[in-house]
Amino acid sequence: MGALRLLAADGAVADAPLNDSGGYSRPASALQSRVAYAAAHVVPKVHADNTPGQPADIDWDSTLAFRRNVYSWGLGVADAMDTAQRNMGLDAAATRELIARSAEVAREEGGSVVVGVNTDHVLESHISLDAVIDAYKEQLHFAEEQGAGPVLMASRHLARVASSADDYRRVYRTVLDSATVPVVLHWLGTAFDPELAGYFGADDWQTASAVLLDIIGENPDKVAGVKMSLLNAESEISVRSQLPSADSGQGVRMFTGDDFNYVSLIGGDQIPSSASTARDLAESTGTSHEQAVQSATTRELGGPARGHSDALLGAFAAITPVASAAIQALDAGDPARYLEILGPTEELSRQVFAAPTFYYKTGVAFLAWLNGHQPAFQMVGGLHSARSLPHLSRIVELANASLALEQPELARERWHGMLRLNGVDA
Template sequence: MNTLRLLSPDGSTSDAALNESGIYTRPTAPLRSRVAYAAAHVVPKVHADNTPGQPADIDWDATLAFRRNVYSWGLGVADAMDTAQRNMGLDAAATRELIARSAQVAREEGGSVVVGVNTDHVEEAHITLDQVIDAYKEQLHFTEEQAGAGPVLMASRHLARVAKDAEDYRRVYREVLQSATVPVVLHWLGTAFDPALEGYFGAKDWQTASEVLLQIIAENQDKIAGVKMSLLNAESEISVRERLPEGVRMFTGDDFNYVGLIGGDIGSLSERSETKRVEQAERVETTTRTHSDALLGAFAAITPVASAAIQALDAGDPEAYRRILGPTEELSRQVFAAPTFYYKTGVAFLSWLNGHQPAFQMVGGLHSARSLPHLSRIIELANTSLALENPELARERWHGMLRLNGIDAGRTVA
């Protein structure tokens, strides 16, 4: 039996049995029960100057092959979003090229793609509300020119800086949305992902901010396809989900609680008291909106598992859904552990382990953002949840990384 060498925070090592990969099959028809997007990362050239502050030099072959793989499992791709290192290394020129190339791949593969629209091409830190609106519109209209790419209106750091109250948010979104020619997805990104977005939608508490979000949706309903919530708070997502107008989807961006939110089994939500669960169950019984769709960075890390789980829902087998996807939630919590904005490192690490890129490299040197023990826990949980697509390759690469860092990785025991 092959073993996997693990590294603890105190420097000690231990061994775990290396599991076989999950026996998952690609779907032969489109997934039906849920709409699911994997928020994809980018792969830099290995020989590029991948240091902080340098322009992104993308390995387009590996980056686009990763997206083709996601499509082959029946999932859609969410591109040029925070997983692709927006505001953390992906510059404006690379962002535009990524959107154009990704839209082309989606057309070739017959896949569904949505892409991020922001104001981050504006270099000045402080701009006026009118300039925020113009910046949003510029990116929105560029995206609309890419046939088949649906826009995701991301939270803007510029808007968070300049907005004085909720009315400023309503005004900006009203003017931007009214200029849209196709329905968009709104994105509410929490401070765990980006501290610069504190107080977004005009309030620090989610209850007040969600009222503003719902007002924006109600005022512009014909322009909105859905909303993606990334607050890592299941209660807030369910609260908003229940109040969405007909035809507006909730896309969970909660990488801590997605199993219950997507499955609709609120009893499985983590870290909630029994009283909270009972209260929520009573509220859900009064509405038909009992589950979320998905737009998750976690699904880029566990694409085959996510696909298999949704295929189980399609087959009317919720128990199989929970059995397949349930163990991955602990893995995702490790990948997205505080400081959460470094979760991209875990996504790229698993991509490398699973053979989707030639080296564990990231734009801006972000591959150094997590410690070896943190990465060790990721591969341990990926092994446990059957998320290693080629366990032998993952073992070989991980042990080589340990040896490179002066740690005895042991030997294979047959």
């Protein structure tokens, strides 16, 4: 298919073969083995003043078409989350409009949508605990009115004012008591937002997770799930093992938000941790990668699954067809195929979410542009400038390697045009 020009950090250029797409098929029916949401981004108008500090001016046709595409692959949409640039370009008015429009599209497409609920419409930086509760309730009830499932996001206001774990218990207890539908609780780590240090009343995850579990235990009928975004598989597995199970009649799902370790977390405790497991096995035994995937999976499955996480991931907005195909493989009872499909994407996701992690939205939008889901590589708040050209080149390289380029020729054309625009021969 031709060559793909790549740019290294030292300015050196090299060529790599352009791969075909994965050729994945949309599911004929709903995905069964996992619940999966793609945390979607927003697309700005190309001609609008979406510069830093300006209100978001959104291309609604492209933004909502992206969500329709996610639904067509059998995934749900998580909207108005941090992937949509909340607190990084998406203002309060645009957030409300996004929630209303996205909920309407979900009804039209028969898709599942959950939306972020926060306190970030309040302009003051420091407010009382009662004001935090009121702000949460205002956004919660708006989400409920739109018919969208609420995701109770971590609040910067609460992080600033809370002086103890009991303050978190009080706020969440009161807000959950007012909810008319079960909500998902979102624990966002400091890699994504440094202002959330000490959330749930402690800096270490062991102490903080005990508070989170207390909150769930006090309100089991009001909590549908937990989304953990700490980029720490150990903490997620620990909390997951302590959640009320479906057998209790009040099951609480674990939705992984770990864009570094999602392959093993979604696959289950007995799935090899990533494609590197199979790669290491192939190197040590001299077998092919395909044989090693099968061997590693067989060796470690060996018995009934001990648990898994569902998914609510920004990464899945970047690799929607691949994610769908992998879950379809689990539906078909083929964990080796799951690992073969999804395993290589983890390295891509780690590049997209590399430090400073909160700029990962740039990589999500960049891949959406490469894959033809938006007309230009632009973002609200001018955030498309947040990553370097070599960083983006590595995303191109890994997306090509993991078969995440949906239209490879289009992606190459757009990428090479971007290189030329920046004075790189392509």
